[in-house]
Structure formats: C-alpha cells, structure tokens
Amino acid sequence: MLSKKCKYAIHALVYLAERYQQGPVHIQDIAEEQHIPKKFLEAILLELRNAKILHSKKGKGGGYYLYRKPEDVNLMEIMRLMDGAIAMLPCVSLNYYEPCEECRDEKNCGIRDVFIGVRDETLRILSESTLAQILERQKGTRRV
Amino acid sequence: MLSKKCKYAIHALVYLAERYQQGPVHIQDIAEEQHIPKKFLEAILLELRNAKILHSKKGKGGGYYLYRKPEDVNLMEIMRLMDGAIAMLPCVSLNYYEPCEECRDEKNCGIRDVFIGVRDETLRILSESTLAQILERQKGTRRV
DNA sequence: TTATAGTCTACTAAATCTATAGACAAAAAG
DNA sequence: CTTTTTGTCTATAGATTTAGTAGACTATAA
Numbered sequence: 054m055l056s057k058k059c060k061y062a063i064h065a066l067v068y069l070a071e072r073y074q075q076g077p078v079h080i081q082d083i084a085e086e087q088h089i090p091k092k093f094l095e096a097i098l099l100e101l102r103n104a105k106i107l108h109s110k111k112g113k114g115g116g117y118y119l120y121r122k123p124e125d126v127n128l129m130e131i132m133r134l135m136d137g138a139i140a141m142l143p144c145v146s147l148n149y150y151e152p153c154e155e156c157r158d159e160k161n162c163g164i165r166d167v168f169i170g171v172r173d174e175t176l177r178i179l180s181e182s183t184l185a186q187i188l189e190r191q192k193g194t195r196r197v
Numbered sequence: 198m199l200s201k202k203c204k205y206a207i208h209a210l211v212y213l214a215e216r217y218q219q220g221p222v223h224i225q226d227i228a229e230e231q232h233i234p235k236k237f238l239e240a241i242l243l244e245l246r247n248a249k250i251l252h253s254k255k256g257k258g259g260g261y262y263l264y265r266k267p268e269d270v271n272l273m274e275i276m277r278l279m280d281g282a283i284a285m286l287p288c289v290s291l292n293y294y295e296p297c298e299e300c301r302d303e304k305n306c307g308i309r310d311v312f313i314g315v316r317d318e319t320l321r322i323l324s325e326s327t328l329a330q331i332l333e334r335q336k337g338t339r340r341v
Numbered sequence: 342t343t344a345t346a347g348t349c350t351a352c353t354a355a356a357t358c359t360a361t362a363g364a365c366a367a368a369a370a371g
Numbered sequence: 372c373t374t375t376t377t378g379t380c381t382a383t384a385g386a387t388t389t390a391g392t393a394g395a396c397t398a399t400a401a
Contacts, residue, residue: 055285059389060297063308079346088298093391096246099348110401113345153204154232163331164207169270170260174318178311187307190294201359214374224378236361243379256368346392348397366379371372 059135061089062097064075066131069107070123070184077109077116097135104134124185129176140172147172203279206241207235210275213251214267214328221253221260224292240281241326248278268329273320283323 055063064087070156080098084091098117101107108120119126132139138149144159145168156162199207208231216222224242228235242261245251254260263270266288282293288303291314300306 054282054287056388060286075348078392081346090391092393095347096349096391102347109347109398111345111347113401115346115399117347135339142204143198149282158335161335163334164211166334167326167331170322171319174322175315178314178318182311188321189311190307191302191305200357220376234360237359239378240360240380246378252379254368255366255378257370257376259368261378264397343401345400346398348395350395351393353392354390356387358387359385361384362382364380364382367377368374369374371374 055132056136058093058097059086059132061094062101062135063128063132065089065094065098066101066106066119066126066184067187069117070126070188073119073123075118077114077118078115083117100134101131104130106134108132113163121182122185123188124183125178126184127181127183130178139175140168142168145169145172147176199276200280202237202241203276205238206245206275206279207233207272209233209238209242210245210250210328211264211331212268213261213263214270214332217263217267219261219262221258223260227261244278245275246326248274250274259286266329267332268327270328271324272326273323276323282314283319285311286312288317289313 065083068083068087069078080091080095083089083098084094089097098107098109102109102117104125106120107117109115109117129139133148136148138148140149142153142165143149143151144153144156144162144165152159153165154161156165159165198199209227212227212231212245213222224239227233227242229320235242239331242251242253244262246253249264250270251261253259253261278293282290284290284293286309287293287295288297288300288306288309297306297309300309303309306316
C-alpha cells in the first residue's frame with residue numbers, strides 16, 4: 054500500500070499539473086482543496102522541490118509550481134521518492150537492493166523470480182504513467 | 198514490501214512443499230532450518246491451517262504438512278492471508294476495498310486507473326505462481 | 342519595514358509489525 | 372492411565388514506521 058505521504062504527493066502534483074504555467078500556488082490552497090494537513094504537505098512539497106520536480110517562490114504571491122513538463126513526471130519517480138523501494142522484496146529492488154537474510158542462493162531462488170516479474174510489470178506501468186497522462190484520462194471530469 | 202510474516206510464510210510453505218506427502222514436520226525443524234523465530238512461526242502456521250492450506254497432527258511425531266497439492270497453492274492467496282490487500286490503493290483492492298477519502302469521482306480518477314493496471318498485472322503473476330512452480334524453478338539447486 | 346509565505350529542525354502521537362511468555366489441550370507411547 | 376511430546380490459544384511487550392504538529396528562521400514583494 055502507498056503511504057498517505059505518497060498519496061498526498063500524487064494528488065498535489067496532479068493539482069499543480071492542472072495549473073501548469075499559471076504561476077505559483079500557495080501551499081494553503083493545495084492543502085485545503087486536497088484535504089491534506091498543511092504542515093505535512095509542506096514537508097512533502099519540499100522534498101519534491103529538492104528532487105527538482107517542483108520549484109517555489111518565496112514572499113508575497115509566492116507558492117509552488119511544477120518545474121518540469123507534466124509529461125516528464127511519472128509515478129515511478131514520485132513513489133520512489135516518497136516511499137522508497139517499489140519492489141515487494143528487498144532482494145529484487147533496483148534502487149534499494151538488499152540481500153535476503155534467509156536466501157542462500159539468490160540466483161536460483163524460485164521465490165525471487167516471481168517478484169522480479171512483478172517488479173518489472175509494475176515499473177513498466179508506473180514509468181509510463183505521467184502527470185500528463187493522468188490529466189488526460191480524467192479530462193472532462195474536472196475535479197473540485 | 199512484504200512483511201516478515203509473509204516472507205516467513207512463503208519460505209515455510211516452500212519448505213513443506215519440498216516434503217509433500219512425507220508426513221508431518223515439526224515447527225521446530227522448520228524454524229531452525231529457515232531461521233524463523235519459533236513462536237512467530239507457530240502463529241503463522243496456525244493461520245495457514247485455519248485457511249485449509251496446511252493440516253497438523255498433535256502429539257508425539259506430530260507437526261505440520263501441506264494439505265493441498267503444491268500446484269493448488271499460489272502466492273496471491275498466501276499474501277492476502279498474511280498481509281491483506283495486494284493492491285497499492287484501497288480503492289482498487291478487490292478483497293479489501295475502501296473508498297479513497299480524497300477522491301470524489303472514483304470512476305473518472307486518472308490515478309486510480311494506473312493502479313488498477315498495476316493490480317491486474319500483479320494478481321496475474323501471483324496467481325500463476327504456485328508452490329509447485331517455485332519448486333520447479335529452483336530444481337537442481339536444493340536449498341539447505 | 343512590514344506582511345506574506347516558504348524553509349528547516351525537533352518533537353509527539355498513533356499505528357503497525359515483530360517477537361515472546363506461559364497456560365492449555367490433544368495424542369501417542371509405555 | 373500417566374508421562375511426554377507437540378500443537379493451540381491469549382495476552383502482551385518492544386521496536387519501528389508513519390502521520391501529524393510546533394515554532395523559530397529566511398527570503399521576497401509591496
């Protein structure tokens with residue numbers, strides 16, 4: 054399951070993608086409209102900023118805005134940033150690999166093979182799923 | 198990520214599948230060979246027993262054994278039993294569905310669509326992955 | 342120079358996961 | 372029919388992770 058943090062991040066990013074190139078948006082506004090605790094959201098947006106997905110502007114009239122084009126931000130990257138590994142076992146994770154304690158022969162582990170398959174399919178879908186694509190899919194159904 | 202409980206369950210089941218129709222195996226033996234805390238393993242095996250995946254025999258010479266054929270036990274069922282939902286969002290879970298708080302229009306949610314895709318692929322792979330198949334894959338590489 | 346709004350550090354609370362203790366129940370062996 | 376073995380069950384403790392909050396600090400625009 055995704056953490057709330059990750060869900061909040063995705064919703065905030067979709068929200069900002071809808072307002073791409075329309076100037077900075079207040080944290081407060083995102084928090085209220087998406088029902089996200091403001092202080093929690095601050096930390097999330099900051100992380101996304103450090104990852105060069107968002108930019109921010111300080112002072113009056115400031116706020117956050119999408120730094121990249123909506124088609125250049127995919128869910129794989131967001132999920133890794135928020136929740137860490139996407140794989141279901143540490144020993145099949147590409148970005149957060151750790152050997153299994155119990156496994157002695159990783160190369161011939163039948164269990165591992167299964168989760169390599171799951172990982173590959175999951176990454177394929179998540180990397181194809183960009184903010185632009187998500188917006189496209191829910192077009193005509195503007196969310197409040 | 199799978200919980201330790203779920204990993205332990207899978208390892209214990211593979212271990213028992215290797216000894217299918219060879220009589221009951223002590224909890225103690227499984228615990229030692231698979232490096233699983235015995236008391237924790239007891240609870241896990243009990244759950245698997247209640248789910249009709251394992252049977253047990255009490256008293257001297259007792260223990261646990263696989264109740265079904267190894268080809269009739271798949272990872273989808275085990276994971277649901279141990280960790281609950283397999284889906285990454287409650288609103289796309291088949292067995293543990295819950296609506297998303299933030300989502301107002303579930304039918305047209307672009308985020309949801311992505312995770313329906315992930316869920317379907319994951320379930321497909323996990324339901325095809327049986328104990329028999331796992332054993333088959335690691336054949337010739339007998340684990341200690 | 343003041344008000345606004347993001348930045349950063351440090352906590353606290355809640356939930357979940359992992360592991361253990363110990364009493365109890367059933368079955369086999371002698 | 373008593374002893375030993377081994378699974379059953381309840382309760383709980385400890386550790387870790389997740390979620391959420393507080394408050395001081397900094398940059399910027401008007």
